[in-house]
Amino acid sequence: SYVLAGFIGSKFGNKEHSTEDMNVPKSLLFLRDTPVAISFTMSIIFLVTCLFAGADAVKELSGGKNWFMFSIMQSITFATGVYIILQGVRMVIAEIVPAFKGISDKLVPNARPALDCPVVFPYAPNAVLVGFLSSFAAGLIGMFTLYLLNMIVIIPGVVPHFFVGAAAGVFGNATGGRRGAILGAFAQGLLITFLPVFLLPVLGDIGFANTTFSDADFGALGILLGIIVR
Structure with missing residues (x-):
């Protein structure tokens, strides 16, 4: 891929x-913050999905919660998860990988760390x-x-x-x-x-x-x- x-x-x-040089209107500057942009985008996707699924299906899935608030909370939860991943990636790059380098130099010389795809997200x-x-x-x-x-x-x-x-x-x-x-x-x-x-x-x-x-x-x-x- x-x-x-x-x-x-x-x-x-x-x-x-x-994409990092895109000019964003002043009224939409809040979207430059990645978690905010993701939660905003996901809220639209969740709202549209809930509308197509129907009130009964959403009510059963959400445990009786209001479909609108359920969509908003799910989008914020998703964005929070992404933020945690990004912070974790930064920690891995800054601290954990260097810590393992000393071990790898002794056991597996010239080894390279294998990291999952979110490692490129902060770039x-x-x-x-x-x-x-x-x-x-x-x-x-x-x-x-x-x-x-x-x-x-x-x-x-x-x-x-x-x-x-x-x-x-x-x-x-x-x-x-x-x-x-x-x-x-x-x-x-x-x-x-x-x-x-x-x-x-x-x-x-x-x-x-x-x-x-x-x-x-x-x-x-x-x-x-x-x-x-x-």
């Missing part, structure tokens, strides 16, 4: 126009939000496309589209600026929507029917291994 996002950014974008906070929205939009388009093609429908999940899509946005921004972040994350969103469809038969053969993985790496390698085994 990230290699594809970086490649698309380098071919179709301009890294001189970074381009705006690209994180852009990548998530672009990836999620691709997931929605892919879902309706699968329905029209009468194929298995993959419902876009917020978690994979946020983490993988946001990271793809950061890589796309690094090589192609704003356009790279949008197009790279969009391509990634399509990948994690369509690849699981073709991974399902492979997982069904090993006892995981109707179960799939949302990451493009799992999808691509799983399909390849399935072909080799057969």
